[in-house]
Amino acid sequence: MESLDAEGWARLFNDCQVSACHLEMRDHYAVAEERADVEKWRAGEWGPEQDAASKAGWLDLMRATSARGVRIRRTRIISEPVTEYIQFEHEGTPQNIAAGEEVRWLPRSRASGLSLPGNDCWIFDSATVLFNHFTGDGGWVGNELSTDPQVAELCTKAFESAWKLGIPHSEYTLPHSAS
Template sequence: MAVEPTFEELFRQTKRSAVHLEMRDGYMRSDPDFVSWSQDPQSVPPLRAPEMRPWLSLMKEITSRGVEVRRARIFSEPMSDYLRYEHHLTPSNVAAGEIVRWLPRRQASDLALPGNDFWLFDDSLALFLHFTGEGELSPEGDEERSRAPAVIRLCSTAFEAVWERAVPNEEYRPI
């Protein structure tokens, strides 16, 4: 049985595109940076050098070789503290090469969406992420992968529908 590539390896193997749809109002609230930011928003700079954060370094690496990375976030308004934190940090994602858009949940009611957040790699592999009700990665298995054509089509169609309606990061202001 072949060993599945790690999450990081999936990005390194990607040739054209990686898209991510986020649909929760909070993630990993135990993250020390979020805890610090919650107490003092000035304690976490909005723009960080990629070499200081492994995720940003990986995004810089793959986008510099021509892979398009798009992230769309569906969220409730007024925005949760955690999403305000993510909005605060998004300039670093953009500087590392990601393209980010925001869609208020009320504007997504008529869209058919998968039940979980996902990454879609080169329109051929969907990786679903599973979280607890508190936004932590699920201890029962934090991911699920699918290459089923119907699943890929659902994820691709859902992402593109959200992307079309969503507001580019540089234009969105939290309320």
């Protein structure tokens, strides 16, 4: 297993010609580079400006990719009521959309009939799949790249099925727990 650096991620998006699709299926991510951001968000010291500044490199890459005519879509399969992390992610999504991503939310209860890959993944031009591996508690483990046509087909079909059922960000309101 490898871990792509910023240059590796940029190369995947720069080589992409038609579409980049991200399938997210976890309710909690605990990646090191977001810990301080989540803490500031919890403390009420976080807003759109801080979010955009924190992920400026990513947003720049999305703007450049989108400007070349590549369609960037992201489907997040989530449990309801949502976790605190999903609340954080939902609040930051407008910055992703402004940079050229399309984002949909799919409540897990509506995804039961879908065949899904075992891990979150990015699918580039329906031909290259980058799996993202995490620990059970959401920590980052690494990436796994596949150009196997059967894997790409499975992941592309899974993404398209989830996308079709997903709710556009502008129409999705987070349900909160009764606690």
